[in-house]
Amino acid sequence: MSRFLKYCLYLFLILAACLAAYIYINSAPDKSVEELSQRWAQEPSQFVNIAGMNIHLRDEGPKNDQDPIVLIHGTSASLHTWDGWVEALKEDRRVIRFDLPGFGLTGPDPKNNYKIEHYADVVVAVLDQLNVKKCVLAGNSLGGYVAWATAVLHSERVSSLVLVDASGYPFKPESIPLAFRLSQNPITSVLLKNVLPKSLVAQSVKNVYGNPDLVSDELVDRYYDLSLREGNRDALQARFKQSFPGLLVDKITTINVPTLIIWGGMDRLIPPKWGKRFNQDIADSQLIVFDELGHVPHEEDPQSTVLAVKRFLEDIKY
Numbered sequence: 001m002s003r004f005l006k007y008c009l010y011l012f013l014i015l016a017a018c019l020a021a022y023i024y025i026n027s028a029p030d031k032s033v034e035e036l037s038q039r040w041a042q043e044p045s046q047f048v049n050i051a052g053m054n055i056h057l058r059d060e061g062p063k064n065d066q067d068p069i070v071l072i073h074g075t076s077a078s079l080h081t082w083d084g085w086v087e088a089l090k091e092d093r094r095v096i097r098f099d100l101p102g103f104g105l106t107g108p109d110p111k112n113n114y115k116i117e118h119y120a121d122v123v124v125a126v127l128d129q130l131n132v133k134k135c136v137l138a139g140n141s142l143g144g145y146v147a148w149a150t151a152v153l154h155s156e157r158v159s160s161l162v163l164v165d166a167s168g169y170p171f172k173p174e175s176i177p178l179a180f181r182l183s184q185n186p187i188t189s190v191l192l193k194n195v196l197p198k199s200l201v202a203q204s205v206k207n208v209y210g211n212p213d214l215v216s217d218e219l220v221d222r223y224y225d226l227s228l229r230e231g232n233r234d235a236l237q238a239r240f241k242q243s244f245p246g247l248l249v250d251k252i253t254t255i256n257v258p259t260l261i262i263w264g265g266m267d268r269l270i271p272p273k274w275g276k277r278f279n280q281d282i283a284d285s286q287l288i289v290f291d292e293l294g295h296v297p298h299e300e301d302p303q304s305t306v307l308a309v310k311r312f313l314e315d316i317k318y
Contacts, residue, residue: 030230051125056105057098065094074141078104084302102235114239120150138162152251161259170246208295210266252281260312265291
């Protein structure tokens with residue numbers, strides 16, 4: 001064997017050893033719902049059989065509210081992302097939130113269906129289960145996409161919309177969190193199937209904050225733990241393939257309910273120009289930009305952003 005081949009073999013063995021060590025150190029097998037629920041499904045969480053899934057949801061505030069607020073999270077998030085808003089709203093309004101199929105404690109859809117139309121159908125199924133005829137529908141990122149798609153496909157169920165850095169228009173993101181990029185790559189998604197460095201999750205969460213210093217250890221723990229829910233990592237790949245931006249986009253102009261559009265001025269995933277596009281295409285809409293916030297302004301600064309929601313809801317009463 002030549003010296004060059006010996007060198008290549010030696011280098012290969014070193015790289016293989018490093019990869020094996022990396023995988024061993026960052027090994028992260030799936031976690032069961034029962035295990036995760038001990039920390040992330042405390043009261044008032046409940047699991048309700050809807051659309052063939054045990055959907056994790058919380059239903060708070062006065063049950064006689066005829067126009068409850070329904071909150072829908074984004075990709076790789078969970079109902080917990082709305083904690084701040086719920087605390088500010090639930091004294092006066094009924095507030096419903098749930099983990100979308102493929103995320104949080106709800107876990108994967110049994111039919112592996114993550115099309116945007118199906119997500120809208122799940123929203124309606126939740127409303128039916130809870131005997132809600134009509135609601136204020138709010139969503140962030142993918143959840144915003146689901147919210148406006150529901151307003152398009154099931155307009156009779158939506159009284160008003162709140163879109164928070166919503167997706168839906170076809171575009172190339174300026175800055176995609178590394179965890180998202182790896183999950184979409186067919187090679188790395190296989191190699192890292194049971195590997196999830198917590199540092200990678202932390203980096204991805206910080207990427208969507210205007211001020212990364214606000215990302216706490218507990219916040220990272222939550223995103224990390226719920227990503228490990230049985231089936232969620234495979235579901236994430238399917239979600240990217242099925243519910244991609246551009247679907248139903250020609251129907252946005254048909255939305256005819258009062259709409260509040262909230263955007264983070266430092267959103268690098270879906271830049272503020274897309275908030276302006278929603279504002280242009282939805283006739284009865286208003287846009288508020290929070291200059292210092294990122295892609296999840298409701299989570300980063302719930303106090304300021306929920307005040308805008310309260311004002312909006314008060315205004316449309318009259």
